[in-house]
Amino acid sequence: MRPPVIPHPTSAFPPIPAPATLPRVETPSTPTTIQANGQSIPVTFPCTLEAFLQARHLPPRSVVVEHNGQAVAPSEFHARPLAPGDRLEIVRIVAGG
Numbered sequence: 270m271r272p273p274v275i276p277h278p279t280s281a282f283p284p285i286p287a288p289a290t291l292p293r294v295e296t297p298s299t300p301t302t303i304q305a306n307g308q309s310i311p312v313t314f315p316c317t318l319e320a321f322l323q324a325r326h327l328p329p330r331s332v333v334v335e336h337n338g339q340a341v342a343p344s345e346f347h348a349r350p351l352a353p354g355d356r357l358e359i360v361r362i363v364a365g366g
Contacts (some may be wrong), residue, residue: 303355312351319346322359335362 302309303321312321318336322329335340335358341349351357 270283303351303353303357305353307357314351314353316350316351317347318349318351318357321351321357322346327359327361331362333362334358 294332301312301314303312304310305321318334318341319329322332322334329346334346336349336351337356
């Protein structure tokens with residue numbers, strides 16, 4: 270003899286929200302490398318030039334930076350995105366007498 274079939278209580282599961290109401294899911298960050306002063310440096314993307322410098326304790330106003338062969342003004346560091354394989358040349362500004 271077969272056991273009785275118990276109907277599945279569909280009301281126990283909440284309805285699936287419409288796609289427009291689903292929360293936005295951020296793209297997971299991707300660790301990879303860039304070249305800084307000839308060394309391969311691991312970076313988690315997305316990353317700006319400013320964030321890269323700050324993570325290395327380099328105040329933006331204390332360095333001169335070349336990004337893929339182009340000089341970058343310190344006022345542009347926050348808006349300059351880095352990409353895997355980019356090349357940076359970073360020189361510290363030293364003043365004194």
